[in-house]
Every structure is written in structure tokens, then in C-alpha cells.
Amino acid sequence: MESKGTPDKKQRVGIITRNFFLHIHATRVHVHSMKPTYTFGLGIILGFLFLVMVFTGVILMIYYTPSVETAYQSVKDIVNIVPGGRIIRNMHRWASQGMIIVVFLHLIRVFYTGSYLGNRSLNWVIGVVLLIITLLSNFSGYLLPWDQLAYWAVTIGSNIAASARELTDLLGITNWLDPGGFLKKLLIGGEVVGQPALSRFFALHVIFLPLTMLVLMGIHFWRIRKDGGLSRPAKYASDKGGENKWYAWPVLMWTELALLLLVVVVVLFVAVVADAPLLEKANPVFPENPAKSPWYFLGIQELVSYSAFAGGMLVPLLYLVFLFSIPYRDREDRYVGEWFSGKQGTTIVMRSALFALLLVVIQLVVIIRFGWLRDWFPGISQWFVMLINPATITAGFFVVVAEWIHWKTRSTRMAALVLFTCSMVALVIFTVVGIWFRGPNWEFYWSVNQWPVI
Numbered sequence: 014m015e016s017k018g019t020p021d022k023k024q025r026v027g028i029i030t031r032n033f034f035l036h037i038h039a040t041r042v043h044v045h046s047m048k049p050t051y052t053f054g055l056g057i058i059l060g061f062l063f064l065v066m067v068f069t070g071v072i073l074m075i076y077y078t079p080s081v082e083t084a085y086q087s088v089k090d091i092v093n094i095v096p097g098g099r100i101i102r103n104m105h106r107w108a109s110q111g112m113i114i115v116v117f118l119h120l121i122r123v124f125y126t127g128s129y130l131g132n133r134s135l136n137w138v139i140g141v142v143l144l145i146i147t148l149l150s151n152f153s154g155y156l157l158p159w160d161q162l163a164y165w166a167v168t169i170g171s172n173i174a175a176s177a178r179e180l181t182d183l184l185g186i187t188n189w190l191d192p193g194g195f196l197k198k199l200l201i202g203g204e205v206v207g208q209p210a211l212s213r214f215f216a217l218h219v220i221f222l223p224l225t226m227l228v229l230m231g232i233h234f235w236r237i238r239k240d241g242g243l244s245r246p247a248k249y250a251s252d253k254g255g256e257n258k259w260y261a262w263p264v265l266m267w268t269e270l271a272l273l274l275l276v277v278v279v280v281l282f283v284a285v286v287a288d289a290p291l292l293e294k295a296n297p298v299f300p301e302n303p304a305k306s307p308w309y310f311l312g313i314q315e316l317v318s319y320s321a322f323a324g325g326m327l328v329p330l331l332y333l334v335f336l337f338s339i340p341y342r343d344r345e346d347r348y349v350g351e352w353f354s355g356k357q358g359t360t361i362v363m364r365s366a367l368f369a370l371l372l373v374v375i376q377l378v379v380i381i382r383f384g385w386l387r388d389w390f391p392g393i394s395q396w397f398v399m400l401i402n403p404a405t406i407t408a409g410f411f412v413v414v415a416e417w418i419h420w421k422t423r424s425t426r427m428a429a430l431v432l433f434t435c436s437m438v439a440l441v442i443f444t445v446v447g448i449w450f451r452g453p454n455w456e457f458y459w460s461v462n463q464w465p466v467i
């Protein structure tokens with residue numbers, strides 16, 4: 014029954030279809046998609062964080078100058094002189110960190126609800142590209158303040174890009190074929206971080222990456238509509254009559270507006286209580302020790318400390334191949350919309366997480382307590398160090414266990430659950446170790462208080 018003053022069905026459809034912004038939704042949305050515990054609103058939160066980034070970024074651009082002589086001072090002025098500049102800079106910084114966390118949470122929710130299955134494979138692939146662009150956007154912004162933190166983090170990042178050199182050096186072909194050097198040069202425009210790097214990062218950060226992201230987001234949202242709305246369990250799949258559908262106007266619209274407000278308030282609150290870091294001006298002759306890449310790449314930096322090629326190139330590339338190919342390897346769409354693919358999947362996920370935890374922690378204990386091949390056999394060939402290290406051992410074990418589960422259950426979905434869960438757990442552990450337990454010279458320390466005074 015419609016109460017007086019409430020738009021009737023026809024009006025609700027009209028409100029959505031006539032309005033450009035509301036048009037992002039179908040006029041009616043399945044009741045299952047409205048369940049907060051299905052999506053946790055993560056995709057929408059990502060979109061809103063992006064808006065906060067663009068809004069604050071445009072304001073920052075008015076004062077920021079992308080030159081190695083003036084960049085640092087311009088950021089200092091934004092913080093200390095421009096009215097509200099400190100808050101705007103903090104909001105920009107914290108929203109960007111929020112995006113990284115939320116994009117991974119969104120990836121995890123989409124994966125565990127099997128939402129890449131069926132006709133949603135293309136949208137998953139677009140999502141993986143969005144994930145990469147989110148990371149690159151952050152990384153390119155990291156250099157802009159041109160302080161010690163930025164300079165050395167990007168120096169480390171660009172060295173990771175050059176990690177293929179470990180392999181080409183071993184093959185003795187670096188003079189002829191140097192993909193690592195090429196990648197590094199492409200990224201920073203030279204051998205060391207300087208003005209060409211700052212100009213490149215600025216152009217990437219303010220034009221190329223945000224525009225690409227905007228276009229891809231548009232396609233991402235459009236695909237959701239084309240794919241028949243959000244994924245849902247098979248029992249709701251053929252709800253053709255629409256008996257379980259709600260009008261998107263007004264409930265969904267108001268809920269999303271409230272979420273936007275919440276996102277802005279949370280970002281603003283964090284920006285008020287915590288300042289984005291700004292160390293002293295970049296000094297290319299005084300490296301930070303430890304020099305750490307941005308926190309979201311510290312898992313990779315930890316792997317690079319075992320072997321540059323295996324940790325910085327091989328394993329991350331294999332992981333990307335895995336992410337891109339999941340929907341094309343796993344076609345078991347009976348699991349669409351079901352968290353962890355039911356009871357069997359839940360058990361497999363829990364056991365995989367435990368297995369990955371034990372495997373990674375045991376290796377870390379061994380390596381920290383007893384060292385690795387080079388400590389035991391100083392003259393050992395670098396080939397062995399490159400091929401046998403925690404990065405390759407971890408990845409190898411995960412693949413073997415996933416294959417074994419595939420063989421046992423005859424299910425690609427179960428194997429995918431193993432690989433995805435194990436790699437997420439490993440990524441988190443390596444990242445945590447890189448953030449909190451690595452100090453000068455990449456040695457292990459329980460806390461920063463134990464770091465030697467250098």
C-alpha cells in the first residue's frame with residue numbers, strides 16, 4: 014500500500030530513469046543484493062573514496078608544483094600556510110590508504126561469494142585491472158611530496174621493477190636484453206629517481222591513472238547492470254517475475270547517500286586526528302635505513318630480500334596470471350552467490366588458511382633463526398638461491414596442494430579456494446613482517462625500540 018506523498022511505482026521508475034546519476038542502478042534491485050552482509054557496501058565505498066580523492070586532489074593541485082626544487086616546499090606550504098590545506102592533504106592521503114584496504118576487501122568478498130562465475134568473468138577481469146591501477150595510483154602519488162620517505166620508497170619500488178636483472182645477469186645477457194632495466198627506465202626515466210621520475214609520476218597520478226580508473230569504473234558499473242545486477246544464489250537466480258525485487262528509489266538511494274556521508278565523516282575524522290607523514294626534504298645521498306617501499310608493497314619487498322627475480326617478478330606475475338585467469342579456469346557456476354561455496358568450501362578455506370599460516374611462519378622462523386642457503390653454503394651458485402627460497406617454496410606448495418584438492422574433489426572451485434586463501438594469508442604475513450618486524454639492513458627486530466642507533 015502506498016502512503017500519501019510517497020511516489021507510486023510508476024513515479025519511482027521515472028525518477029531513476031530520468032536522472033543521469035541515479036541511472037547507475039536498475040529501477041528495481043533484488044532483495045538479496047540489499048543484504049548488507051552480502052556486499053558490505055565495499056564497492057560503493059570504493060567509488061566514494063575515489064570521489065574524495067578526486068575532490069581533495071584537485072584542490073591540492075592548485076598549490077602543488079611538480080619540480081624537484083619546489084615540490085617539497087609547496088607541500089610544506091599546503092600544510093602550514095594554506096587555510097585548511099593540512100586537512101585536505103590528510104584527507105587525500107588517508108582516503109588513498111583506505112582505498113587500498115577496501116579494494117582488497119572487495120576483491121575478497123567478490124571471490125568468496127563466487128561472483129566471478131557465470132557471465133561475470135569480464136567484470137572480474139576489469140576489477141583486477143582496477144586493483145592494479147589503485148596500487149599504481151597510490152604509488153605514483155607517494156613520490157610527489159619529495160621528502161626522504163617518498164624518495165627512498167620510490168627508489169626501492171623502482172629497484173623492484175628492475176628485479177628481472179637477477180636472471181639476466183645470471184644468464185649473462187643483461188647487455189643484450191635487459192627487461193628489468195627497461196621497466197625501471199620506463200618508470201623513473203633514468204637510473205636514479207630525479208626530475209624525470211617526478212614529472213612522470215605527476216602525469217600518471219593526476220591525469221592518466223585517474224582517467225583510466227574513471228572509464229573502467231564506468232564499464233564496471235555498467236557490466237553489473239548488464240550481468241543482471243549483483244550475483245545471487247541459484248535459488249533466486251531466475252526471479253523473472255520480479256516478486257523479490259525492490260524499487261531502487263528511494264530506499265537504496267538514501268542508504269547510499271548515508272554511506273557517502275559516513276565515508277566523508279570517517280575520512281575527515283582521521284584527517285583531523287592524524288597527520289600524513291612529511292619528513293625532511295629528499296636527499297639522494299643519504300639513504301633511509303631501512304629504506305622501505307610503501308606498505309602495500311612490503312610483502313613483495315620481503316620476498317625480494319630472498320631473491321630479486323623470484324620475489325619481485327616471478328611470483329607476483331604468477332599471482333596476477335592466477336587472478337586474471339580464475340574465471341576462465343573455474344566455470345562451476347552452481348556456487349554463484351554462496352559465501353565460501355557451502356560447507357565443503359568453508360572447511361577447505363579454514364584448513365588452507367591454517368596450512369598457509371604454518372608454512373609461511375615456519376619458513377620465516379628458519380630464515381630468521383638459522384639463515385638461508387647463502388649463509389649455509391657461502392659459495393653456492395646464485396641459481397640455487399633464486400630457485401629455492403621462501404617465495405618459490407611457498408608458491409610451489411600452494412600450487413601442489415591446490416592440485417591435490419582438485420584431484421580429490423574434482424572441483425576447480427575448491428582448488429581456486431585453496432590457492433586464493435593461501436596466497437592472501439601469505440601476502441598478509443609477509444606484509445606484516447615487512448611493516449613491523451624489519452629494521453636497518455632488513456634485519457628482523459621485534460620492535461622499533463630494538464633498532465641500533467646508526
Ligand code: HEM
Nearest residue numbers: 052054055056057059060128136137140141143144243244
Ligand atoms: C576501484 C576499484 C573498484 C570499484 C570502485 C568497484 C566497484 C564495485 C561496485 C560498486 C560493485 C557493486 C557493489 C559491491 O559489490 O559492493 C562492484 C561489484 C563487483 N566488482 Fe568491483 N570495484 C572495484 C574493484 C574490483 C576488483 C579489484 C574486483 C575483482 C578482481 C572487482 C570485481 C567485481 C565484480 C565481479 C563485481 C560483481 C559482484 C556481484 O555480482 O556480486 N571489483 N564493484
